[in-house]
Amino acid sequence: MKHTAGVSSASIVVNSLSGILGHVLRGNMHLFPFIPVIIVVIAGGLLGSLIGSHKASERLLQRLLGVVLLLAGGKMLLGG
Amino acid sequence: MSTGKLFMFEVLGLPYVLILFFLIATLYSSVGHGGASGYLALFAILGVASSTSAPAALVLNVFVAVINFYNYYRAGFFPAKLFFSFAVTSIPSAFLGGFVHPSVRTYQLLLGAALLFASARMLIAPALKPVGDSQPSQYMWLYGGLIGCVLGFIFRNGWHRRRYLPESDSFTGRLS
Numbered sequence: 001m002k003h004t005a006g007v008s009s010a011s012i013v014v015n016s017l018s019g020i021l022g023h024v025l026r027g028n029m030h031l032f033p034f035i036p037v038i039i040v041v042i043a044g045g046l047l048g049s050l051i052g053s054h055k056a057s058e059r060l061l062q063r064l065l066g067v068v069l070l071l072a073g074g075k076m077l078l079g080g
Numbered sequence: 081m082s083t084g085k086l087f088m089f090e091v092l093g094l095p096y097v098l099i100l101f102f103l104i105a106t107l108y109s110s111v112g113h114g115g116a117s118g119y120l121a122l123f124a125i126l127g128v129a130s131s132t133s134a135p136a137a138l139v140l141n142v143f144v145a146v147i148n149f150y151n152y153y154r155a156g157f158f159p160a161k162l163f164f165s166f167a168v169t170s171i172p173s174a175f176l177g178g179f180v181h182p183s184v185r186t187y188q189l190l191l192g193a194a195l196l197f198a199s200a201r202m203l204i205a206p207a208l209k210p211v212g213d214s215q216p217s218q219y220m221w222l223y224g225g226l227i228g229c230v231l232g233f234i235f236r237n238g239w240h241r242r243r244y245l246p247e248s249d250s251f252t253g254r255l256s
Binding site: 002003004005006007008009010011012013014015016017019020023029030031034036037038040041042043044045046047048049050051052053054061062063064065066067068069070071072073074075076077078 | 094098099101102103104105106107108109110111112113114115116117118119121132134135136138139140141142143144145146147148149150151152153154155157158159162163167170171188189191192193194195196198199200201202203227
């Protein structure tokens with residue numbers, strides 16, 4: 001699971017950057033109001049990835065990923 | 081924006097909203113994800129305009145994904161051979177996948193079903209074997225192509241066709 005997390009994070013960076021480029025080219029990128037959110041998300045990302053890559057067991061990560069996918073899938077099926 | 085959504089934002093207040101974003105980022109990043117779907121859900125609950133929330137969620141996603149990649153790479157959990165074996169076909173396929181335009185509801189049902197299937201596999205199946213330095217499957221280029229198509233489909237449709245999200249700038253107004 002930790003190798004999966006490493007590979008998926010690299011894939012997300014590559015694919016998200018192409019999406020951001022599309023928004024930037026259309027001039028649809030106004031981030032200033034979101035600076036507080038960006039700061040707390042960076043802090044959360046640091047904490048979560050350190051826990052995931054160092055502390056958590058493979059089995060725990062598998063269950064956590066299952067819960068995350070369940071939340072995201074349920075949200076989609078219920079209409080976003 | 082509906083009264084219910086406005087009520088929810090007024091009740092929560094900015095500090096609690098930021099705590100929710102922090103928790104989403106922590107949970108998703110612990111499994112190597114950026115958290116875009118979580119941020120979009122929270123933005124929708126808070127009544128942020130989709131034209132504002134989609135690019136913002138994408139940027140938050142990248143910030144977290146870069147941090148994830150750095151930490152997992154440093155900890156020795158980035159099998160480069162595996163990544164490049166499917167990235168070669170997934171990137172051009174993502175471009176092609178963006179040309180498929182279903183209805184918003186069809187998009188939600190397809191993506192929701194795929195996510196729930198993956199979730200069931202994670203929660204029900206026995207522990208997955210670590211991939212480590214094992215040789216990638218000879219079909220990785222094919223998997224990469226399929227994954228790329230799905231990603232292109234999600235990004236081109238998911239980020240640009242979320243018309244059903246409420247339109248309001250009250251949240252960004254409160255932040256700035």
